[in-house]
Amino acid sequence: MADHLPARTPASPSEAAPRKDVVPRRGPASPRDIKRWRHYLADEEAEGAIYEALAERSKSPEEARVLRGIAAAEARHAEHWRGQLGQYATPSRPSAQRVLLRFLAQRFGSVFILALAQRAEGNSPYAKDSDALRSMAADEAVHEEVMRGLATEGRLRLxxxxxxxxxxxxxxxxxxxxxxxxxxxxxxxxxxxxxxxxxxxxxxxxxxxxxxxxxxxxxxxxxxASQPTHATLRAAPDLNLSENELKYVYLARGMSEEAAEHRAAERLGSLSCDCDPSTSLPPGLKEGDTLEESEEPDTIGxxxxxxxxxxxxxxxxxxxxxxxxxxxxxxxxxxxxxxxxxxxxxxxxxxxxxxxxxxxxxxxxxxxxxxxxxxxxxxxxxxxxxxxxxx
Known part of the structure; x- marks a missing residue:
């Protein structure tokens, strides 16, 4: 391997001005730089493969789209390191954590993998590396939050x-x-x-x-005991319309004064639309029913x-x-x-x-x-x- 890379020069005067998303021009790269950049390149390519594998196994089109978007961002990061490396743009072996993640993602694709990916994104060295674009460090911070969000449902089930x-x-x-x-x-x-x-x-x-x-x-x-029973429909015909006691039910459930009066008017038949779905019954339940075990919060188990x-x-x-x-x-x-x-x-x-x-x-x-x-x-x-x- 040669000892140095050629110095990079800006393509135009505008590129010579410091910008937050451009690595400042500097002298030839050292062998240590080349080794580090190759490691980064390998990790970015491995992470892209991880997210593509997770997207392939995902049963949710929305989740798959998010994962492919993250994979595209990792591809951009990899391209940055290829540009830094130039003729030496051959990746080394990715870290053991990325290798394990890629193996598991290709075969399982579960909350465990998303949790590992979240931690891997949170440990990104880009924030402290002057050779990485600031946008790349910002991307990694956002990716950690994306993985946290995708893992939330699985964590709640567990x-x-x-x-x-x-x-x-x-x-x-x-x-x-x-x-x-x-x-x-x-x-x-x-x-x-x-x-x-x-x-x-x-x-x-x-x-x-x-x-x-x-x-x-x-x-x-x-x-x-705290679940709404929606028994108000049965009582509605006999309520004193001038007092509108029904609105207090909805105020007690946390609705605003205006929303409570609107919902009470719907129940009393003054309005025909159901504009506020926040207190509607879950699918399959009738008035007066309570939630079955299968419909209660997953976090309880x-x-x-x-x-x-x-x-x-x-x-x-x-x-x-x-x-x-x-x-x-x-x-x-x-x-x-x-x-x-x-x-x-x-x-x-x-x-x-x-x-x-x-x-x-x-x-x-x-x-x-x-x-x-x-x-x-x-x-x-x-x-x-x-x-x-x-x-």
Missing amino acids: AGNFRAAVFGANDGLVSNLALVLGIGATGVSSSFVLFSGIAGLLAGALSMGAGEFVSVRSQRELVQ SALGAAFSSFLCFSAGAVVAIIPYILGLTGLTAIIWAAVLVGAALLFTGSIVGLLSGASPLKRGLRQLGIGLGAAAVTYLLGLIFGVSAA
């Missing part, structure tokens, strides 16, 4: 049962590790520790499942689904802590392996939460690890104290 699953898994990991370490530290036999761990698994899983069912069901009942997810995930988390005892390990060796296995699982679950929320998977994983092992350390110390006292 929010109810996903919350129960994550909560159940982490509770199983932490509570059973704390139980096993606390009992193991007292010096009792390994078979007793294993039995205690199995008992803790079953008791905790059943408690979590029942608790989630009651919690979600109660939340749904509270939401149902179903009671049975949350209970089942919580039961299974608590069990899956709790069993990790007793794997060393199931395999026949004893004493301090079993305790260390239990802590290591649970620690790895906490890192994994924390990373998944971080990934889906668009935050740093490593930071979220370390947070889960610190909380879990901290709680287990407390019970282990208590076990040591009681074990010494008993001796």
Whole structure:
């Protein structure tokens, strides 16, 4: 490779004037510049392929159009780096994150990919790189928000049962590790520790499942109690027209004075048009009906689904802590392996939460690890104290 690129000169005097969207003219590019620009070019081409793949798999024409628009912007960015590189415009390998994203997008195309793409766009180096156009840095900031918006629906669908699953898994990991370490530290036999761990698994899983069912069901009942019933039509014929009590119903629902009077007039038959659809019934419902479970907010999740997810995930988390005892390990060796296995699982679950929320998977994983092992350390110390006292 040659050591330098030829210096770039403006095509006209107007281009020589500083503009916010033009890279200022400078001397020959260094080998380090060339290497960095090639990396940028590879990442832009990979991101364009990611968005095209997501658009191909999207079931929504609007979403596909948005994704193809983002892919076109990435193509413009790639063209900029080709212009910078000139005869050296051969991309290097894209970053490992882009390679993984492209692989997943071509095969799955889910909220996980959109969340990863959101984080990738948010980590763009263009804002601090003088060789990137300011418009490119602005594009990347906008792309992050676009990915956030596209991922919102999927996150809302996951929010109810996903919350129960994550909560159940982490509770199983932490509570059973704390139980096993606390009992193991007292010096009792390994078979007793294993039995205690199995008992803790079953008791905790059943408690979590029942608790989630009651919690979600109660939340749904509270939401149902606040849903408008549209029973006003039945009362309308008997209302005192001069007092117009009906408007207070719509004022209580948050409508303005004018809108409430307009809607009340419609219900009373003074107006024939239905100009304000904000309080109309959902499709398929009749006057006086309430919302069925399937029509309630997705963020709550179903009671049975949350209970089942919580039961299974608590069990899956709790069993990790007793794997060393199931395999026949004893004493301090079993305790260390239990802590290591649970620690790895906490890192994994924390990373998944971080990934889906668009935050740093490593930071979220370390947070889960610190909380879990901290709680287990407390019970282990208590076990040591009681074990010494008993001796």
